[in-house]
Amino acid sequence: MPRRSTTEEQMMTTTESPRTDGALAGLGRLCFRRRRLVLLTWVIGVIVVAFAGFGYGAAPDNDFSGGDSQSARAQKLMEEHFPEEQGDRLTLAIKADKGIDDPAARQKIEKTIAELADSSVTGPVISPYQDRDLVTEDRRIARTAIPLSDKEVEKSEVKPLVDLVKDASGDGVTLALGGYMAEKAETPPQGPAESVGILAAAVILFIAFGSLVAMGLPIVTALLAIVGGLALVKLVGHLLPSPDFTQVFAAMIGLGVGIDYALFIVTRYKDSLRDGDDPESATVKAITTAGRAVLFAGTTVVIALMGLLVMGQRLMTGVAVATSITVLITMVAAVTLLPAFLGFIGYRINSLRLPRRTSRRDREAAVPPQERRTLAERWAGVVQRRPLTAALLAGASLLVMAVPMLSMRLSQPDASVQPRDRSSYISYEILSEGFGPGYGAPLVFATGIDSRDTDLRPVVEAVGEAEGIAYTTPPRVSEDGQAATFVAFPTTGYQDEATADLVHELRDDVLPRVPGGEQVLIGGPNASTIDAADESSSRLPLMIVVVIAMSMVLLIALVRSVTIAVQAAVMNLLSIGAAYGVVVAVVQWGWFGPALGFPTTMPVTTWVPMMMFPVLFGLSMDYQVFLISRIREEYERTGDTRASVARGLARTAKVITAAAAIMIAVFTTSLLGPDLAVKQGGLGMAVAVLIDATIVRMIFVPAVMELCGKANWWMPGRRAPKTVSAPPAEIKGEVRV
Missing domain, CATH: 1.20.1640.10 (Multidrug efflux transporter AcrB transmembrane domain)
Structure with missing residues (x-):
């Protein structure tokens, strides 16, 4: 050896x-x-x-439904009193350049509908030729609902239906299949x-x-x-x-x-x-x-x-x-x-x-001991000479990157944000053109009633007259006579902020002013997404406090310093805030979005911020643990904070850089997959790790620890650690630049 x-x-x-x-x-x-x-x-x-x-x-x-939100209660009411309407359904969107009554177009459309109806996983299908409400006034665009016969139908069983409809398109007729299961069926594996x-x-x-x-x-x-x-x-x-x-x-x-x-x-x-x-x-x-x-x-x-x-x-x-x-x-x-x-x-x-021409040890042996300083040690010396300037620049850069976070909106991806070649997006585009962008964002109103004679017309009229509502359907009473429902279609789409504002306005202002309106619940997929986003936003601060508190207790137990734990919490919050900001800028504002695999601008997926925070806070603590553990070892040996930070950074820089590079590579590969929500999470975590391994570990940590000096190691009720010593001049010589 x-x-x-x-x-x-x-x-x-x-x-x-x-x-x-x-x-x-x-x-x-x-x-x-x-x-x-x-x-x-x-x-x-x-x-x-x-x-x-x-x-x-x-x-x-x-x-994701459930809980005590208004949409969850509306869904429960619908399941109890309108069981026949539950279950997944597909929507066939039809667009014919010459109109659906053109003989060639009609033959193609009726043949496709018949084949869909003959599938073992679909229920009865109503042809648009049988119901004028399913066709636009110019009769160029039509739609029809295709119920799935089993709530547990697999997406592999739906994929042939999507392909059937795609293959039927052509000769001036565009057919597309939409709906949640169609969207899942055509989403390729990871x-x-x-x-x-x-x-x-x-x-x-x-x-x-x-x-x-x-x-x-x-x-x-x-x-x-x-x-x-x-x-x-x-x-x-x-x-x-x-x-x-x-x-x-x-x-x-x-x-x-x-x-x-x-x-x-x-x-x-x-x-x-x-x-x-x-x-x-x-x-x-x-x-x-x-x-x-x-x-x-x-x-x-x-x-x-x-x-x-x-x-x-x-x-x-x-x-x-x-x-x-x-x-x-x-x-x-x-x-x-x-x-x-x-x-x-x-x-x-x-x-x-x-094979290498010269080993690292051979190169080190040729250099005098006082000059054997790694790049990380030299860099630490640069930061420690101007710690306040370095800390302010690092903090300011993170705060600037976090600014977009202030405009973050939460939602769930729908057909409107899918790749443009997907059947679900084509279906959305056709239906939006023919029936308005709000067709894909219906609001389902449900309420319990005392008798079949209960008059809901004042409620329906008030909703229909509200700004932002395109049209409403007539109210229907359940077979048991204990509930009633109707649907309203907004003028804006699923992902529009105006649609969320409309739901809140209907709940807070419109319905309470109508007799009996206070008992009417607003549900449906769109309202459910809005409720989930509101609930996540309200609970996220509590989760952040809990995660920080528990992580700080663990870090204090490891490094035996309150100051270090507080530093880690603040720095991690800043780096995660910066990552949130980058996600908003890319996903919601559209900066470099198409290049990173996001077809269009969209709100951030509801679960992404609440999943990102604990994962990133934990991973940031990982790097803090490995870096501070080495710094702590050096400090207990020398009692010199400056030397300890430089030596600790030098000993861990290579391995932390490699570890961070691995994390970034793994998280970035999520951008190669088809799931837009997973892409958002992967992008955010890759950015956060990059920020943590560069701005935080290489600038913020040495600068702040230099500013705090011996206060870094403050712990209530503990004596200062004993130091044993290598010659002071030698230690100083190792960290000077």
Whole structure:
């Protein structure tokens, strides 16, 4: 083994060695020595769980309704008294250049309708030739509803219907199938996004380690953990249902943190080997240092995700638990499976390297000890010379990036924001042209009544006369005579802010002024989306407070400093706010939107901000933990904050940069997928990690810690740490630029 330099020996003599008798040390040693048993247990366990989970796991649940919102109560009333109208339905949109009565057009349209009606998954279909209300006055555009015969119909059964309608278009007749199930049926699978993320991570790891063996360990460890975690999530879905984006999101986060956690441990292992330890000692040392930080970091992510529980939304609780399970499995794999792999690899961790003309150690040996400063140390010195200026510039840049967040609107993607070649978008375009943009955003009014003679005409007239309403349908009474309903179509579309304003105005001003109007509920998909957005906006501050409080308690326990915890919370809030701002600028304002895969401007998806915050806060705490842990080690050794920050930054800059690059690569690959909401989340998280690894870690942290000085380590009731010393001049010489 290469001999350490004199400076390194001096530094090592003043640093406390990691404990070799604690629980983590014992776990690392056990997994190293019993590596065959550990590996076999993991492989068999993952196979069994994968077989059960992917074979018998719960189907996703995309029903975000529920709770006590007005739209939820309206939906419950409709299900009780109008059961025949429940269930998914498709809408066939028809546009004929020569009119639907042209013989050739009529033949094509009637043939298509007959084929749709003959499907085993559809109910009876009313032809637009039988109902004039289904046709525009110029008879160029028509529509008809196609009920699905089973509420549990699969999207794979709907896809042939979408293709049938697409194939029937032509010769001056455009046919398109719309509706929720049609939209889901033609949305392609996530595709190669995860594979691209893994490939990008492999390239980054190879650049960081320079060895194929060292590169492969974090990836194999993370993949095994993710397969087991996702399968377990499917099984847990029987108890806590979650929407279909959960698997993609959990895989994306699990892949990122799984590779990062293994990366930190492998890096520490390599450092210990280079310092002269044998493989077993190096493994134990890596688990007791980096492994401890991994457990704290992963626990922080899980605690942050659990903050979603305060949102009080059934499906988001399922998302929180499912994602937490994936993170937990990656944590366990990092401190059990990875030590077993290290036992098999031993000294061959650097095998299969690309040849290099001059090794890093050879280059260092040629430089005098006082001049052996990394780029990160030099950069820290630059920031520490002008800490106030650096902190103000960093803070101002984050605040500027966060400005668009002030105009954030929340909604759910609908047909109007889908890619232009999708049948659902073409259907939306045809129906908007013929029946107005509000046709796709109907408001369903429902109320309980005492008898069939209850007169709802004053309510219908008041709604119809309200500004922003295009037209209303006549009221209908349920078969049991206990409820009545009617539908109003706004003049604006599903995603328009004016539509949300209209719903609030109808509820707050129009209906209360009409006799009996106070008992009328406004529901339907559009109102449900508006209610979900309002509920999320009102509960988001509470979730933020809970996540910050729990994460700060954990960080204080790790670094034993209140000041550091407060700094981390403020910096993380600023970086996440900046990420929110970028998402709004791209998605809602349209800046570079088409280039990033967003067909048009749209509101931010309702669940994205509340999912982004706990994930990003947890991940930001990860980097804080790894950086501050090293700074803390240096401070306890030297008592010099400036030197500790510079040395800590120098020792972690490379690994944090690699970890952040992996996260950014994994999150960015979501832009290759078809799901617009997942794209928004991936974009926001990639931007947040980029900001965190650059502006926050490289500028904000060293600047603020320099300004705080010894106050960084303030903890009520604790004495100042004892310092032992390497020669002061030597320490100062290492950090001067």
